[in-house]
Amino acid sequence: MPKVGTNSAEEPVISLEGVSLSYNGGANVLKNVSLSLYKKSFHFLTGVSGAGKTSFLRLLYMGLKPSSGTVKLFGQDVSTISREEVYKFRQRIGIVFQDFNLLSHLTVLQNVALPLKVAGESALKREHQAKEILDWVGLGNCFNALPDTLSGGQKQRVAIARAVITRPDILLADEPTGNVDDKIADKLMKLFYGMHNMGTCVIVATHYRQFIDTFHYDRISIDRGHVIKKDRK
Ligand SMILES: Nc1ncnc2c1ncn2[C@@H]1O[C@H](COP(=O)(O)OP(=O)(O)O)[C@@H](O)[C@H]1O
Numbered sequence: 001m002p003k004v005g006t007n008s009a010e011e012p013v014i015s016l017e018g019v020s021l022s023y024n025g026g027a028n029v030l031k032n033v034s035l036s037l038y039k040k041s042f043h044f045l046t047g048v049s050g051a052g053k054t055s056f057l058r059l060l061y062m063g064l065k066p067s068s069g070t071v072k073l074f075g076q077d078v079s080t081i082s083r084e085e086v087y088k089f090r091q092r093i094g095i096v097f098q099d100f101n102l103l104s105h106l107t108v109l110q111n112v113a114l115p116l117k118v119a120g121e122s123a124l125k126r127e128h129q130a131k132e133i134l135d136w137v138g139l140g141n142c143f144n145a146l147p148d149t150l151s152g153g154q155k156q157r158v159a160i161a162r163a164v165i166t167r168p169d170i171l172l173a174d175e176p177t178g179n180v181d182d183k184i185a186d187k188l189m190k191l192f193y194g195m196h197n198m199g200t201c202v203i204v205a206t207h208y209r210q211f212i213d214t215f216h217y218d219r220i221s222i223d224r225g226h227v228i229k230k231d232r233k
């Protein structure tokens, strides 16, 4: 399937111009945000609870429309794309939701393989790749389990495996290590870093100080609605 949007290396994969966001006509949660993010970049998205991290990520996967301003993905203004195209654009975006969003009637293996099914991959390839990534995140003994029987940390790893399985061009992870111990958190960070090295634009929302201090990545911080991008020196 041909990729939607542009692919030039220099063009930002995400760009926001004068974007503001409010819910139900209330005060602006995000105020006049303009920034560009490129292929093969890695950003921590930081800010206190309620600062707007999840709202910011929602704008990037077209889960919300901005109240004003323009969001462009892969060079295209998302307000101009059809519903059919939204679906194609989303195939290029891996998302780890804060509340996992696993499908409770599907097994762990089926949940993880779902994006490959949507992309039209063969059953054999789906199973092989889903098993491989589940093994890697330490869930090799849970293939046939239903999500409701898993712990929070296990669900989180299933959600991460599902988000990375297609090697998306954009990976958005909302507090992806909130439910796992330090050793697994470290391993997951290495997975995200590996994705970034292979060309993905990765954004990880976190308030986990240890990461922010250990990994000196670029940062996007949200403070009282203002979004500031700070690139590493
Ligand atoms: N669906 C919603 N309806 C109304 N207000 C919302 C909604 N989602 C988030 N908010 C508000 O927007 C602000 C930012 O929330 P959120 O993006 O969840 O922050 P964070 O992820 O940084 O904790 C908060 O004041 C929150 O109450």
Ligand SMILES: [Mg+2]
Residues within 6 Å of the ligand: 053, 054, 055, 098, 174
């Ligand atoms: Mg949040």
